[in-house]
Amino acid sequence: MIWHIKIDEILSSYKDRSDLIPILQRLQEKMGWLSTPVLQRIEEKTGLSGAEIFGVATFYAQFRFKPQGKNLIKVCHGTACHVSGVEKIEEALRQELAVKGDEPTDDGLFSLERIACLGCCALAPVIMINKKCYGKLEPNKIQKVIKDYK
């Protein structure tokens, strides 16, 4: 299978258990999220048990175990953003895209994630779509921002 070859390429750099986290990071980058077959493949290739790998992965907030939309929207909930009313922005986003919780949208284009701080508080309230930041947002600007990704 093609995805096997892709994974095996990444897994070939595994030497001992200290390589596990970098490998998980690269796999998630490639696949978007960590699925059961991916974890099983790591298990086969590294000799670590499934529970151990899952235990390491679930310890960190950065790893996802559910499919993710094509574009990941990170909504900053840092102090500055909170004060400037990011809750309203998130509400508007959720309404616009019809997303619930951490599930992706029905068309698979977007998923939403709450982030502690993006580190550009001068732009508050701020969201980040993939690798691009959008600052000084207001609920009525959301539609325009999203449009580029549809």
Place this chain on the structure above:
Amino acid sequence: MITLNIDGKEIEIEDGATILEATEKAGANVPTLCYDKRLAPFGACRICLVELEGTRTKFTPSCTTPATNGMVVRTTSPALIKARRTILELLLINHPLDCPVCDKAGECKLQDLVYEYGLSENRFKKDMSNLPIDYKSPLIERNLNRCILCGKCARICDEIQDVAEVSFVNRGMKAKIGTDFDRSLDCEFCGQCIDICPVGALTSKLFKFKARVWELTDKDIICPYCNVGCNLTARSRDGRILKIDAKESGVNEGGVCVKGHFGFDYIYAEDRLTQPLIKNNGKLIPSSWDEAFNLMVSKFSMLKGQVGMLVSPRLTNEEIYTAKEFMNNLLEGHIACAEGLEHLSALSETGLSLGELKEIKNSDCIMLFACLSETNPVAGIAINYAVKRKEANLIVISPIKIKESKLAKDELLIAPGQEITIINEIMAEIIRQNWQDSAFINDCTEGFEPLKEQVTRYTEEGSGVSKEAILSAARLYVESKNPCIILSSPTPDLVRVAGSLLLLKGKTRLHLLGKRSNEVGAFDILGDRDRAFISSARGLFLIGSELPNEALQNKEFIVVSDLYLTETASMADVVLPATASLEKKGTFTNFEGRIQQTDTASNPPCGAKSDLEIISQIALKMGFELPKFKEIEKREFKKGNFLPTQAKDIKISSDYPLRQSRFHSGKISQRSKALMEVSK
């Protein structure tokens, strides 16, 4: 050695020991929850806090802190008791007090501690976690709401069993013990996690709601399955075994496998025989013991000298000895063990003695020829210990990848059936490099020259392994101090070559594991006798053993004593209901040659007799009292013999290499519902 003061007592203990070990030596009672002497120190529960004089923090967990010279330790004080009470209160935030319906109640460490520290209410209030209970996994029920996160199950699964089926998942308040994606368990089901769990988070499904632990009667038994001879505690109520726990003393040191732990229910199989059967007009009719005995006495007296007997290697030493005396003195016929013991006689030919389990643990180079997780899992634990704790080198020689492969330093994947060839190739390499222990060979062995001549002829890669790999394995083996070679139910030729390999290194013990609980005992008493008499005998007395139907044709009188109506038994003239090894007293000799006592743990089915009773009663009817069993001396190494052996042409059947399975599918394991449940 270092000296420290514990509660005013001066204690001397070796370097590297922890404070907890020192307090144990001092006789102080320090409570623990997450500590187990078989596992690496973890320090999760903090209940083992002690006070250290002269330190800033004052309280320190004793299970993870090494003892140092001149330390002054107090194991109890009002402040300590207060601290421990707080820890218990914090544990109880998330631990439901459902002790009245918990199977662990009565032997729960947390329950005992809460009682000891007199906690009746909790200052901290929070909603209990409400995780789903895992009812789906076979044999083991996991109620994570009762879990106190000591991590013992995850650690024993990883460190001792080398499976790591469960692990800590998530973080902080959400942390729990789980499998990947919360699937149900699919492991070896050794159940050691149940034994080690300090609370009732992990319980045996076989024991669920069966009894309260204080109603149980404990009996020390020897595992009836393989010949590692694990020491177990059978816990029964009203003469019925409800659960079996591993004993911390004994060969296994707390280790146990699925067969010993859960496989005891074969004695409660529905098709157990409960009364003697006598063949009448081609049909087996229930009868009384007297009728059966009388018939046997008259027939046996008629056929004197022409009766052959086969005994199962699962009988006790006493039974096998009595059977032998019975045959020698009364029937004047032949007796042999039902299963071939050629590998044990091959071992005595080589002059080697039997290896012990603790030698595997202390070995620095282990050569393994069989997957032990299948046949002798508790011996596998010793290998894990040696490799993971003591950094021993493991050389796995097998035609297929086995469980132990991932621990191996060197893995030699041989062509199927080429075990003998590869040992010959390794020996050739050793002799070519002149690595052998010549002084030992000159002093204590015979036959080195013919061996040398034979093995040095090996130049081709007949085993399918490259020269470099063989050289590297040979070097690992030769450079080690205490190597051991582990075989499980091998062919006699494999024993001979493995013996030669050990003698080259000046070693005198071979680790020879078997599948049946008393193989070594049967060999010690009977030796490896030829079974050719079966075809010429006119009468047969088969104890717990089976023969192909052809061998039973044209016999005048066949008696079978067994637990079940096997195919062989249904061809017999008299069938006697025997008792299983869990239902009788006696001794078994394990693979080390250690004679161990087993006790009656379960009441036999009404009407069944042990084979010892059966034979002695017939003997009495025939007017003879049989002598009592005397212990047989252990064989010690005197002189080693090199036995040059060549691989014979091996026919490989189409289903080779064999699929790895969890159990051998014998007569008794197939009747255990518990084992059948997990072998699917």
